[in-house]
Amino acid sequence: MRExxxxxxxxxxxxxxxxxxxxxxxxxxxxxxxxxKRRLCVQIDTKHVVADRKLTHVEVVC
Structure with missing residues (x-):
């Protein structure tokens, strides 16, 4: 437990x-x-556009 x-x-x-x-x-x-599926995602700053696509989140694939 301590470890x-x-x-x-x-x-x-x-x-x-x-x-x-x-x-x-x-x-x-x-x-x-x-x-x-309620997968884990990372919310991102929508003020910054990547490759002319408006993103609001990135899905994390483990």
């Missing part, structure tokens, strides 16, 4: 550092569910 707690604590620290880095560079990400 699992230590692993999770380290993971939280890593994720916090990544979030701080993204924020410093003006980025962000929001995980959402989408579609009929």
């Amino acid at each position: 699992q707690a230590a692993t999770l604590s380290a993971e939280v620290a890593t994720l916090q550092a990544q979030a701080e880095d993204w924020e410093k560079r003006g980025g962000w990400a929001k995980l959402i569910t989408c579609g009929e």
Whole structure:
């Protein structure tokens, strides 16, 4: 149990550092569910257009 707690604590620290880095560079990400299958998606900033397609989210395929 202690080993699992230590692993999770380290993971939280890593994720916090990544979030701080993204924020410093003006980025962000929001995980959402989408579609009929309620798959994991990442919501993106719609002010930025990629390849002339208006995107609102990107589906995560694992």
